[in-house]
Amino acid sequence: MEHQFLFNCPVCGQPLSLDGNSFRCPSGHSFDRARSGYVNLLLPDGKHAKLPGDNRQMVNARREFLEKGFYRPMADALCRELVRELEGKDTLTLLDAGCGEGYYTRLVYDALTAAGISTQLLGLDISKFAAEKAAKRFRAEEPVQIGAASIFHMPVADASCDVVITLFAPFCREEFLRVLKKGGLFAMVIPGARHLFGLKQAVYDQPYLNEVQEYPIEGLTFLRSVPVEDTITLRDGEIMDLFMMTPYYYKTSAEGQRRAADLTKLTTETSFEILLYGKD
Numbered sequence: 001m002e003h004q005f006l007f008n009c010p011v012c013g014q015p016l017s018l019d020g021n022s023f024r025c026p027s028g029h030s031f032d033r034a035r036s037g038y039v040n041l042l043l044p045d046g047k048h049a050k051l052p053g054d055n056r057q058m059v060n061a062r063r064e065f066l067e068k069g070f071y072r073p074m075a076d077a078l079c080r081e082l083v084r085e086l087e088g089k090d091t092l093t094l095l096d097a098g099c100g101e102g103y104y105t106r107l108v109y110d111a112l113t114a115a116g117i118s119t120q121l122l123g124l125d126i127s128k129f130a131a132e133k134a135a136k137r138f139r140a141e142e143p144v145q146i147g148a149a150s151i152f153h154m155p156v157a158d159a160s161c162d163v164v165i166t167l168f169a170p171f172c173r174e175e176f177l178r179v180l181k182k183g184g185l186f187a188m189v190i191p192g193a194r195h196l197f198g199l200k201q202a203v204y205d206q207p208y209l210n211e212v213q214e215y216p217i218e219g220l221t222f223l224r225s226v227p228v229e230d231t232i233t234l235r236d237g238e239i240m241d242l243f244m245m246t247p248y249y250y251k252t253s254a255e256g257q258r259r260a261a262d263l264t265k266l267t268t269e270t271s272f273e274i275l276l277y278g279k280d
């Protein structure tokens with residue numbers, strides 16, 4: 001079955017439709033579909049050059065780490081919360097903004113489908129490496145579209161999404177509000193105060209707690225916050241995978257990086273906040 005294509009032309013905002021192996025808008029702007037299935041909707045004018053997103057190494061590290069299930073309790077909690085909010089709906093459109101390599105995208109799609117909600121899913125990430133890996137998690141017949149594009153300029157029509165989720169990705173209130181339908185649901189996952197504190201203790205002389213504050217979003221009604229806490233133990237290469245998928249890796253001194261590389265075992269807390277909001 002051919003599914004409706006929901007991305008819009010990032011140049012002129014008109015709907016795109018499939019024409020051979022590329023997507024075209026009525027004005028003739030055209031975007032290639034990669035063999036993996038994602039469509040590259042980044043504007044070719046270099047506008048996004050300062051926001052390249054995760055590189056191949058970071059994407060691979062995140063894939064390796066997440067696939068081992070270290071963050072699965074948070075993924076399960078997120079799925080539970082979404083199903084709880086959305087149960088009873090027959091169909092919906094969900095956007096995963098900054099979907100990365102698609103670990104949560106896939107689990108959320110499966111959870112909603114299992115709950116009997118027919119879900120049309122959109123995933124966007126500015127990193128082509130991430131978009132490619134995310135696209136490969138889905139079969140052609142599944143109603144899932146993955147695009148390479150920026151959260152700050154989403155090729156998605158106004159008021160077209162019932163749900164927007166975003167996990168550890170840049171935040172753009174205007175865009176999230178614009179694409180959400182009235183009555184829509186917004187779910188955001190952020191790190192809790194003690195998230196990865198064990199890793200920070202291992203690499204920093206003066207580890208600091210994450211700042212967690214009230215997170216009001218103008219234009220949305222806060223529904224609830226769901227904390228998810230766990231302790232994980234990592235060995236050998238798993239430690240570097242975790243380190244490389246965090247911003248710490250790039251902000252840490254050579255000495256700190258060496259300390260992480262020398263670790264053979266690391267036990268650390270993980271701590272997340274799932275924040276849920278409704279659009280009136």
Ligand SMILES: C[S@@+](CC[C@H](N)C(=O)[O-])C[C@H]1O[C@@H](n2cnc3c(N)ncnc32)[C@H](O)[C@@H]1O
Nearest residue numbers: 053054098099100125126127150151167168169
């Ligand atoms: C920490 S990762 C999280 C990925 C995924 N949500 C997850 O939790 O596994 C942040 C992601 O945001 C993407 N990203 C960074 N800037 C972006 C932007 N302006 N627009 C879209 N994605 C962006 C990166 O490429 C990366 O995949």
Ligand SMILES: [Zn+2]
Nearest residue numbers: 009012025029
């Ligand atoms: Zn166009």
